Amino acid sequence: MKNLELFKFDVRFQFRHGFYAAYALVSIVYISLLLLAPTSYIEPLSILIIFTDPSVLGFFFVGGLVLLEKDQAIFSTLFVSPIRIHQYLMSKVLSLTLLAIASSLIIFMVIHQHHINYLPFLIAVMLCSIFFTLLGIFLAVRVDSINMFLYTSPLITIIFYLPLLNFFKLSDSIWLYLLPTQAVLTLLEGTFNSVTVLDYFYGIAVFVPWISLVYLLTYRSFKHFLRTKCFS
Template structure:
């Protein structure tokens, strides 16, 4: 069932140019990074890596859900044997795989190197799962991108704050609360190709992203069913 949903979603995403645009954005990010001097790459590459699998994915999954609401695809979940849970899993898995492709393009084109690519792949995959599920949960209530813009903007601002804290610009103790934002543990994976990150830090970062994945799944499950499936009956 999930395999068929992934195949259908992939075909629709390619036909609507959503997924090709997603990959083109990653390509554009990689080309943009080539302009930066090498000493700036350890700072700029992680920013672009979070933007691609996380925040761009958040926007794209919302756009997909709006389109599928309008053409009745989501409404069909309420009257067909297809489980809405399978729909969530299929979309999350597909976008997570696409995020890996995008992250590899950004890293390899931007740095002209495969060094640390495994860290990037793991971070992109886990980060994408979290933000895709959050995107499904948040966008389920809305019907177009105009309404979704404010939540996207809020998530983007919060998700970029860990970069500011990591580089020492937010020094008050209260800013340690930023550690709970999912982009913070993802940041350690994206910094690992450039600076030494301890194994324990990476393990705990992975655990944090897995915990966030569970939380985001329950948010997506509850809100998607309430607003997108049950709300269209």
């Protein structure tokens, strides 16, 4: 019940501060671009948009959320209650992942209708959003302003966009398959083609250690932030 209430609080908070409106506007822009694009470019552009949408928006939106909550001193009262850090992190991840999935689904359903494989699509969006949302929280609790967040975010995220080199045939590096974002691209490409059991296994095998690592780092950073900034 406590988890559900926290989840509802996050959804209301995001709606009240225009996150849903922003996602709706961005989705409309994406759909318009895809409708205007030449037929041969629609598939790769769709993959590129979905690849960047949950990651970029999830990363920056959660950064904005956490920094906004810091400015409003929400943490000082929120964590006096029985809410635990794990519950807070899961609520943020689930609420923003739900938003990312809804936005991505709307885009694909309008553009591609029923001519895609939705299972690898949903897995890719979900894993991508979870990973980058956690990464965004990790950075947000370590900086003091939105400007600092924007300045330092490329230093953390740039490495995870390197698999785009493989996607655009600018590289064929096997080392990029160690990054979770390469698994996202593999699954998204499988949305339009066939996906093997090995592709699913690869995606999960790569993401589990990466998500576990970033969750552990985020949890420790958040715990340190609460101890030194809120309750010191």
